[in-house]
Amino acid sequence: MxxxxxxxxxxxxxxxxxxxxxxxxxxxxxxxxxxxxxxxxxxxxxxDNFHSKKDRIYRVLSDNTIATDIKIRFASSPIALSNEISKSSTLIEDFVVLENSYSDEAKYKGSSLEVKSLFASEHFFKLFDFPLRGGKPEDVLKEPFTVVLTEDAAKKIFGKDEALGNEVIIDSLTYKVTGIIPKTKYKSHIQFEVLASLSSAEAKAKMKNKKNFGLDWKNYYSGYVYFLLKKDVNPDDFNPIFDKITAEKYATDKENKVKFRLQQLTKITPGPILGNEVGLAMPKVFxxxxxxxxxxxxxxxxxxxxxxxxxxxxxxxxxxxxxxxxxxxxxxxxxxxxxxxxxxxxxxxxxxxxxxxxxxxxxxxxxxxxxxxxxxxxxxxxxxxxxxxxxxxxxxxxxxxxxxxxxxxxxxxxxxxxxxRLFRKLTLRKILLVSQFAFSMIFIITIILVYRQLNMMMNAEMGFDKKVVYNIDLQGHKFDQVKDIYSSIPEVEIISGSSHTPGLGNMWGIKLRKKKDDENIKMDMFSADDNYIETMGLSLVAGGNFPKGTNDNGKFIIVNEKAVKKLNFASPAEAIGKSYWEADDSVYVEICGVIKDYKYVALFMNSDAMVLRNKGKSYRIASLRISSPNMIQTIDKLKSEWKKIDPAHEYKGQFVNDEIKEFYSFFEDIIYTVGFATILAILIASLGLLGMATYTAQTRIKEVCIRKVYGADVSTIIFLVSKAYIWMLAIAALIAIPIAFMVNNLWLQYLAHHVDIGFGTIFGGAFIVLFIGLAAITSQTLKASNGNPADLLRYE
Incomplete structure (x- = not known):
């Protein structure tokens, strides 16, 4: 059968x-x-599926609520939490602590390169099943100033020399290589090139007279705590323990409310978007x-x-x-x-x-x-x-x-x-056609909107000159030294020192108080000098620039228009000359100018009250405004001059526009993906409409032949046959347009900056379907009308 x-x-x-x-x-x-x-x-x-204990390994997350309404969830947590739990709780079998060193410089035989480093406690290789060559898992991270390298990092640092047992200088300190992690097909959210013993971080802190390493409960930004739960322990059993700890350790903190919770290892990637993630991975939302x-x-x-x-x-x-x-x-x-x-x-x-x-x-x-x-x-x-x-x-x-x-x-x-018939006056054929048209319209309108939104984010005006400003990473050098050398290049119009590149989402914060005892008013902050406004092409709307000769004292600030509103001034001019207590540095700062709002954060984020402050010691970037008929030649000059500043380190520089594009390259890939999906969707819809048009032409082929026998010309036949479909397309549009509007409005409203749905998009999507539908129906009707009526009607 x-x-x-x-x-x-x-x-x-x-x-x-x-x-x-x-x-x-x-x-x-x-x-x-x-x-x-x-x-x-x-x-x-x-x-992380290769870890044998993956079902019992959990990471501690920190939920931080600021000013009762801003909630931030961090993948990191205080290192002190590990000792507190291990001493007082019988729920865990073991634990591991990681400390994020971000990136360090590794030196060997005169050559240096940046490496991604982490500090890890000694039980790291007992908890996690990373392959290890050269030492015992329980010993390789036991002593201070010992490191384990990935195989790729070992080749980069030592070349053909044997890495195991050798020494490497990292952050001016000498470390002994006690283990190598071979290449593996397995992947983990814990991403590093160099894994140093946590006791090394503690020893470094003591050298700098920092005696509270691992004891600071307010530092939940750089540490990561992992617990191996005992068998049959429920993660929810930790909730009362965490509540007790937060009540004790954060009782006097009025600004921040911290809560801890556990996240299973296998649910980290893919998982929710978290701050301070230890490595890059695809979020679950994607x-x-x-x-x-x-x-x-x-x-x-x-x-x-x-x-x-x-x-x-x-x-x-x-x-x-x-x-x-x-x-x-x-x-x-x-x-x-x-x-x-x-x-x-x-x-x-x-x-x-x-x-x-x-x-x-x-x-x-x-x-x-x-x-x-x-x-x-x-x-x-x-x-x-x-x-x-x-x-x-x-x-x-x-x-x-x-x-x-x-x-x-x-x-x-x-x-x-x-x-x-399905209903009294509607044939199944009409229901199928209307459904096909409506579905195609909704889909095409949605895809067009997604493409427009991503394209807008890539090409939006941000309120500053990003195409003519070139950033050079100071790499720890003094800004004044770099400024003096590059000022001699004719193509460089002006040079500014700053802490951050606008448009990337990174910034510092500042806490202002009207009086010393008042509550903090939190704002975002860049550190910048008196050339910054001119270099970036920003606009002053009130007051003036930083006073000359004050680039290092940090006693003056320039605020944006949103900050003026947040400080409850009626106009920008009213804010000029007002002083505020800056909580972290314990000094009064004076507002000397107000700039027009610009996009200093990423376009998918909400920009807020923002402050420019003249703190010279915080500059990390030299921003050069360049005017040159030959940019490639000018960049070569910049690279050549860098050798006078630092012959040992590689030159790092690029245009702000390129830096922003690189930041959004992830979204650029999404645009290509969505663009591909759009073409695919239209092609699939076209195939469907062509198929339905072929079917409808076949069902009316005898009608077409009879009309032709009675003398109707081709244009008349096409009009008569297409007229019914125009009505069906109109009905489909009436159904599809409201649905498309509501569905797309749901996701657009969550974006800080988004495109308007607009009549152009709605009717553009409808027109594509209308054009394809009529083209398909016309082509099939034309094919039928050009046939020989005698052949088609011979059996009638």
Whole structure:
């Protein structure tokens, strides 16, 4: 019986070549994209799965609530928490502490390079199953000034020399290499090149007369605490312990409310977006985005298949009627249609797999893939997922047509499928067409909006001159030294010192008080000199620049317009000359100027009250405003002059515009991905509309021939046939436009800066569907009208 079903399905697929090709192309394209997304998602869920104790390892997160309404969740937590819990609790078996050193300079035989470093407590290799060569897991991080290197880091630092047992200078201190981590296919959220013993960090702190290392409860920014829970311990059992600790340690802190909670190791990546994450990984929200993208594309293709299958089934209604008349049961007819659907899905999956092989290299070259360490692998498990996915798609897309057509009564369908109605005045054909048009409009409008939003973020005006300002990393050198050397270059108009690059989302904070005993007014802050406003092309709206000769005292501030409002001044001019107590430095600072608001943070973040403060010791960047007919030649001069400043370290500089683009390169990759999805969506929708147009032309082919016999010309026939579809397109637009508006407004409202939905986008999406629909219907009507009526009506 099954063999007969397969044979019949195969013959039907070949007989209806046009419908089969449309379905297979649409499904294979969508399945290939969905396969790619499945591979990426499986890759991301493989993080930290190689640890044997992964189900019992938990990381402590810090939830910080500022001023009752601003909630920030950190992946980090105070190091002191580990000792407090280990002494008082019987719930844990072991613990590990990490301290983030961000990046350090490793030196060996006169050469130096930056490395990503972490400090780790001695039980690190007992808790985590990283491969280790050279020493015992419990000993390699036991002593101060010992390090374990990754295999790649060892080659970078020592070259051909043996790394194990050798010494390397990191941050001016000598460390002994006690272990090497070989290359592995496994991935972890704990990312480093150099892993130094935590006792080294403690020894460094003592050298600098810092006696409170590991005891500061307010430092929940750089430490990471991991607990190995005892068997059968519930993570919720820690909640009362954490509540007691926070009540004791933060009782006097009126500004911040800190809460601790546990996060299972396997739920870190992918997981929620957290501050101070120890490594880069794909957040779960992006996984949801990919899943949503896959669903929308797959649903579009499946909807095409379903609607076209129903349409084709109506043409095969008499066949079904005959089958039922000679004794076929409803279950047998359903099985026949389902097997046909699954066969088309499996054929599409095979073609989709071939397409996937060409997609993988293209996506692997994206910066997003390398930043997030996405290395899609194909194995038996992945192939099994592909087969299951295609099989399920076939069942789902074939379920409705098979159920629907198998319910027809033989007497009714043998009289003619065109008379089949779902409602009194609506034929099934019209419902299918309106649904197809509406779904296509919603999808295309949504994709256009996503593309516009991402494109806006990449090219938005930010309120400062980003194309002519060139940043040079001071790398610890004094700004005045760098300024003196680069000022001699004619193409450099002006030089400014600052702490941060605007538009990237990084900033410091400042706490101002009207009086010493008042509550803090928190604002964002950049450190900058008196050339900063001119260099960046900012606009003063009141007051003036920093007074000359005050670039090092930090006693003057320039605020933006939002700060004026936050300080409750009626106008910018009213703020000039007012003094505030700066809590951290215990000094009064005076407002000397007000600048126009500009985007100093990333575009997906809300800009707030912002302060420029003249603290010369905080400068990390030299910003050069350049005017040159030959930028490449000028940059070469800058690189050459750097050798006078620091011959040992590599020159680091780039235009602000390039720096911002590099920051948004992740989003640029998303634009390419969404753009690809847009083209794919329109192609799939076009295939669906073409298929439905072909079907509708076939159902009215006799009408067209009769009109032609009675003397109607081609243009008249096209108009008469298309008129009904214009009404259906109008109805589809009335349904789709409000739904598209509401759905897209839901996600746009959560963005700090977003595009307006606008009539252009709405009607642009509707026009695309209208154009494709009319083009498809016109082409098929034209084809029918050019046929020979004698051939088409010979049996009538």
């Amino acid at each position: 099954i063999k007969n079903y397969i044979t019949t399905a195969y013959r039907n697929i070949l007989r209806q070549k046009g419908f089969s090709i449309i379905n297979i192309i649409g499904l294979s394209l969508s399945i290939s994209v969905c396969m790619l997304i499945i591979v990426i998602i499986l890759d991301q869920y493989a993080y 996984i949801y985005f990919l899943i949503g993208l896959a669903l929308v594309i797959m649903i579009s293709a499946a909807f095409n298949y379903t609607s076209l299958s129903i349409a084709r089934s109506l043409l095969r209604a008499k066949e079904v009627g005959v089958r039922k008349t000679i004794g076929a049961s409803r279950g047998q007819i359903i099985a026949q249609f389902l097997i046909e659907a699954v066969m088309i899905a499996l054929i599409s999956a095979f073609i989709g797999f071939v397409i996937l092989q060409s997609l993988l290299p293209a996506f692997a070259g994206m910066k997003m893939m390398s930043i997030l360490q996405i290395r899609p692998e194909q194995n038996i498990m992945v192939y099994l997922w592909f087969f299951i996915f295609a099989f399920v798609i076939g069942l789902i897309s074939g379920a409705l047509p098979s159920y629907f057509i198998s319910a027809f009564q033989p007497i009714k369908v043998l009289k003619g499928a065109n008379n089949i």
